[in-house]
Amino acid sequence: MNLFQHFRDEIIRIVDELAGQGTIPAGLDTARIAVEPPREAAHGDITTNAAMVLSKPAGMKPRDLAEVLSQRLAGIQWITETDIAGPGFINMRLDSAFWHQRLEEVLLAGTSYGDSTFGQGEAVNVEYVSANPTGPLHVAHARGAVVGDVLASLLEKAGYAVTREYYVNDAGTQVDVLARSAYLRYREALGEKIKAIPEGLYPGDYLISVGEALAKKFGDQWLDADERVWLADIRSFAVTMMMDAIREDLKSLGIDFDVFSSEKALVEKGSVEGVLEKLEKMDLVYTGILEPPKGKTPDDWEPRPQTLFKASQFGDEVDRALKKSDGTWTYFATDMAYHLDKFQRGFKSMIDVWGADHGGYVKRMNAAVGAVSGGEANLDVKICQMVNLKKGGEALRMSKRAGTFVTLSDLIGEVGRDVVRFMMLTRKNDSQMEFDLEKALEQSRDNPVFYVHYAHARCRSVLRNATTEWGDDKISASALAAADLNLLSDPSELEIIKVMAAWPRLVENAAEAHEPHRVAYYLNDLATLFHALWNKGNDDATLRFIVSEDLPLSLARLGLVQGVATVIASGFKVIGVLPLEEL
């Protein structure tokens, strides 16, 4: 349970009661009432701004209203103490038995602790990676892959019905380039000497095996054939191989999609004509000439009449082209059709995770979704800023042209899957990030992945030791849940339970804000508290987890340890990292 939500419900009930009695006006807007942990632990366990946000509409001074609310709150179960502070905060303390119950709840729930019905089963589409099927994934894709995947897991945990989707751009000119590049390698595989890869084709070595596979399957039939003869076949063959490679890369990151949507299939189905028709009916399309971009006019700029979408009616700066000057669809047109397709599949809530280089595309896509859904659907685009790879403080230069760009599988090979996943969440998605390969492998406080792993391993170690001493049946999670947890009375023990009890709230808030990085920060905080508690046992032997001569106390403390391990495992599950038994 989200305990803050619980007490918020209680406060709203009291407000209604007071309104019923005429103490305060009826029909006050309670939406802005928040129940939160206070910033300072000294202020209590929970705090509410209710008196401050209601004071104006209620026509009362904040502190007077706080006084009234506070008296009622003191009668609520588990609230042992209320206090009015500052401009009108109501601070409350909760009975320690309440916290012991929370620990019991953790132990009974296991890693499903924090699961919530907050999302009420709402369908959410999370689209991420969607890299062009023209080569292997590289480091820049890793961040989007992890952010999208963990966000999806987080939303699932918070009670949304999530679909993980990959949009395969298998219809544009870039896959023709891929086909031509593969054709070159095909001729190479049949014995022809290829000197330099011509400008405009993909030079990567990864296409050599595509050429070989083509030669093996199709023989020399296309050796002297015109492009029109082989283009479609080679294109689809190469795209399939690229997608297989990409799926393989994603699998090594532990990522699996529910749906791969093909741009080609969408186009062939006539979806783009469909979206145009829909827009025409709404009078959102016209033929016109766009102004040159302000300031810097491209050299080859010339006025061209094009089919345009009235994006400016939906918050974009200018209207956007749906057709190129040669009459073919723009990428934007197919993308619009794709998002309409998502909407028609029942998604009113869509999240796209994109790279920084697509930042300028956000407004028009939001405009597009607003238009095609008639304002019913919502699109949130998460832009992942660049990742600068470093090794021992020195920047690793990535250049496709020089062939030195680091692939995703290189990165995973270097530091491991779990480290990549966790490290990608150590920054907000819209902040740039430095990823130091050496630091990521260090076993120190510097490395948050290790630090959290270490806390979990320490928990497991203590539990193993206890099992040796007292046997398996006493130390299982369910047995520990039945222990007398009220014996946990040290402030540091209660403090760590309070942080565990905040996990359900964090899941809901992070899911609602679409901010998966909060999970990583939360785990780091929990690990910090646990390491501190551990060391207290070193300073003061009476605070150790295992006190041989006191079985009941030990069992209660082992319950705490099991709880910490459980919540860490629960968070790791969202991040997609396996907790370690030992290091």
Added chain:
RNA sequence: GCGCCCGUAGCUCAGUAGGAUAGAGCGCAAGAUUCCUAAUCUUGAGGUCACAGGUUCGAAUCCUGUCGGGCGCACCA
């Protein structure tokens, strides 16, 4: 020139939909250590939240402008 993102301790960054006295790690100084190990912890110093206005009970957070950095900027994807 325009748009988006960012600007918080010496460095790298959080800041929980506007809350109380601004928070971590690293680095620096001093100390601790029989459960997983000095791979960890404790204490301390360190801040004009880029700058200037505004909104209100209350702003690092919202609005406007300025400065600085990143990404992008008819028809590519």
